[in-house]
Amino acid sequence: MTETHRFHPVVLREYDIRGVVGRDLGPADGYGIGRAFGSALVETGGRVVCVGQDGRLSTAALEAAVVAGLVACGLEVRRIGLGPTPMLNYAVRRHQAAGGVMVTGSHNPADHNGFKLIDGDAYLTGDAIRGLAARAADGRLVRGEGRVVLYPMAVDYIECLAGAWDGGRAPSVAWDPGNGAVAAVLPLLLQRLPGRHVVINGTVDGTFPGHPPDPAEPRNLRQLQDLVLTEGTELGVAFDGDGDRIGVVDDQGRVVCADQLLAILAESLLKARPGAAVVADVKASQVLFDEVRRLGGRAIMGRSGRSPIQRKMAESQALLGGEMSGHIFWADGYYGFDDGLYAALRLIRVVSRLAGETLAGRVDRLPHRLNTPEMRLPCADERKFVVVDEVRARLTADGAAFDGTDGVRVGTPDGWWLLRASHTEAALSARCEALSPDGLKELRHQLGTHLRLSGVAVPWG
Template identity: 50%
Template sequence: MTHRFDPSTLREYDIRGIVGKTLAAEDAHAIGRSFGTLIRRAGGTRVAVGRDGRASSPQMEAALVDGLRQSGINVVRVGLGPTPMLYYAEAVLEVDGGIQVTGSHNPADYNGFKMVFQHRAFFGEDIQKIGAMSAEGDWDDGETGTVEDADIIDDYVGRLMAGYAGGDYRIGWDCGNGASGPVIEKLVKLLPGEHHLLFTEVDGEFPNHHPDPTDEANLADLKRLVAEKNLDFGLAFDGDGDRIGAIDGEGRVIWGDQLLSILAVPVLREVPGATIIADVKASQMLYDRIAELGGEPLMWKTGHSLIKTKMKETGAPLAGEMSGHIFFAHDYYGFDDAQYAAVQLIRAVHMIGKSMTQIRSEMPDMINTPEMRFQVDESRKFAIVDEVLDRLEADGSDVNRTDGARVNTDDGWWLLRASNTQDVLVARAESKSADGLDRLVAQIDDQLAKSGVERGPQAAH
């Protein structure tokens, strides 16, 4: 038996595709066979499996479990829940790996698989190996594994609240009909304060709005709720609960790097001088703030698996990305968890002793472009960035090569990088003035023109 995947589904951080077009139950079965074989060869025997609320997830889960069992793996099903609940299961149950069936924040017709292998991120070459093993039928057969169900949602919610010491706030919560809903319903019963919930019913069609809190258009319902009820702030979650969004009492968005600057306060009080990691898309304001609080700011590559790996390497207690992935290793397990981030954010606001609106108002006013994403030829995307870097360094520009080209000028900074997951270049710029921002964007366009490309229409995520 062999199996070939649609090549577009084997991505940098997960396996993901359109159900019925590029992804089918046969793919799920092959993932189970290959991942199960890798676990067995590493001396493991048990894998936890969870799923999100998409219509295709039960079918994908069944095929995945069947593939794992055929490879001799015993499966622990943790059922419907956010991806971080599966990560939690993998951390605390006696298992050797975990797989979440999830289409993350993609539209309803997508699905996919996020994997953890013996408590480490499973990405990049690991995912290519799944494809290669399946194509060759390089699978171990064992005695068919067992399957059991573990009801861990209450344990998980209890863990989110462990050691909680926060204030009495009035908060809006928007679950976007994603997999976080049932967890948030349980969580707010344990939190002090007053809580108003939106769209907690899990519905894989996402009937109210698309669950991606990094797109401000998706926060309209939450903004309305916070305004109508005069709440202190609002929190939102993506489809599988590993990314958080937030607004203050005036409905202003608190972006990923701004959230990290708030969350850094309690962490740096408890772990003075600690390294805190953010991705290359984060504001200079964040790096300055971490230093001001006595921490060591570290700029790293975008991508949740890359950040998790760097955290382990550096012993960083906290990390985050502009996309709303926030990672906690201080008193937690080192993975990205939007539900835990929500609890820690409430705690941080309480510890700072100011309202969320005041905290947001005191942040330096920077003007940013949105993340500009535009399609380029896959074979050229990394080459273009290299050409830009070579020209900038020849000019003596102040360049950081961590992940693409991040260029500092008197006006602020701009970034050009190649997406790891699509045939897309990503650009972003930040300045203290509108004129400065225009000059930065002009520099991006100038460098692109010298490599024979222009910022075309926006590419979809």
Template identity: 50%
Template structure:
């Protein structure tokens, strides 16, 4: 049987992603369907949900994906346009979204990437499909080791059930307490827009929606709320409308951004600190997970609240897996992915996190602005990402780690190297998805931050790498 070889750049650690018409084609989509369907069949499954975002290339990729799935003998339930979390919801055992249940799910999405990018996110048996799973998918395709059959196709509407579940995050709250709230929502012309419209129509309070129409050109700004410049429209709406706070979402609705009533950005680790205060009231002494890029003040805050802070690897799939292993009710990472197992299913869902933030203002009895005011003021770099040759990416970090250990430095090597010093901390790690190194640092003041970055640059120079200005 003739197989299919993917472009080597598109099989990523957490998903399959490429530039449509260059590294990603409809033939790739069909092969993804054949290969993933074959894995589902090998696990004893027979039914897969398929969702999609609003990118211009999505319809043809979704069509080819479904062709591949059905050719492997898998029945396909098409749930249509929506955010990735809606697909996760549909594919989660026990969610009640689909009957009979599906054994897997595929979302056609380019996530927060530029408009000409696209790809596929997958879940299998309620668990993330990543790492070695994706490597194996490539092997199955190349060998043409596909199951065959004639699967059926049906359409299903899960949007109402999904919004019902989101509203459930406010269970136990007197909804009249939300009547005075005024909130901005920037959908960024991504796939979450129609769901935000449906959700806010059922929420008390005043809601100002920005860029809720789905447009694969992303005409207003890039759909990544973790980049501060993409929050300009939201900040303006909060200021002009005297709103209590604002929420922003990426192209497929699994990353959240936020600004308070003063227009200050609440980064993901600051949001996680708010959520931890609420969750640890219900789950005392439980584990709360954050990735290695998160602020030291977050880990200290979790401990102060009586929780067990756990620093873990960056990436939504590793964090989901660690949550299941440790039974953590809450986790998050700096890329804006927030995960609730407390009263939810443990996958990253920016819309659910948004509703939980609304609820937290009532449960904690403080506004988002007050909660932000109470947080310690630190200074931190943005996430510096710079290209390195593929063969040096991991080796350079290992060489830096060896030198740090020789020097007796305080190092956490969970994911790259994170070094604690009297000034604060700095991080050096290889990206899991690109041939780049990632650097970030945090200190109590600008002088400390400058000293941290000088150390980073010296450590890099010692292994023959110069960080661009």
């Protein structure tokens, strides 16, 4: 008997399989993923796979389906229970499993859901995901008699996280897990920490009644900003729906950008590990790279996106890495995967050791730059890479200095501007940073000129 399954093409994405449940994704896809991914694991000698789940309303059905698919391949499937994606990463390493499947819609709206696949200790990305889909469509599947084991990992995982606390001064922290999967384990963690902790949106609720579970979107941090100010805490931390990203607010209620956060974390890392490498993506502020160098570290620029950062960290044996949307990776005392809660603990540790200074004070001590947020400019998938190539060709012809790690990051006396093609959307991604308002205006003008030359609509003057 052959089994085949065809996925709706829109669900096969760069970093996961994801879609709107009931429209382009359902339990049949879960089973199909289980069969295809399970077959691939078995073929390379895998015997054990872990499955985690977030708290979305559609997750239980998808999880049951993917478990059934994996079992049908002959694997032992360890169901680790409700928790953030990093808890699955942790489980895969603790169980030395061949892989893992996280059923999660990440930071997306409540009617979305999806699957993140871990093979060994790396996430499956674009080509590998499409390869699985092809395998499912062809019916190249392995059949065997597997079994399901309930193996809740929350207590173990929290135990490991709590080990990152080293008994410093008792902190006061505002927490916003955004009704996402972090809420399932946060009470356990807070039981283990000293200090005063105030939590909002602290129950798992797949309808996300507080706000959309994406801390990279500034408006989703407003409740946390208010909370920090009304409760007078030393900082506030928020997480995305599946807890692999973090958002931070300082004691003055200001959002701390991921590159600022990384610079502050790097300082404490480099004190303990002089000369360590720190990786950040091309969207990060020059301040971060300059700070890492000033502190004696190796500053490495990598392509944007979670998987490229992780690969770059492995290549360069970096101990810390980060991505502008809030993925923070620690390979110092931790496993090197992105974990919002772990990053929060390391940050709290830093804040609790600041001598006579608050987090806001520490942020203000970073060199000051003016920058735009990441700007997303709609551009058809078939055009976006072409546009970047055209810009690169013009820059090369002009003899301009630029970094080509991911798109083009163009250095000028005023600062820099970036243009790259998004890996996840039909869009171009851009950012500018300068020392002065006039400089920023000039950079936006240069970027705009290039975009117009390639026929892309520019939303600014």
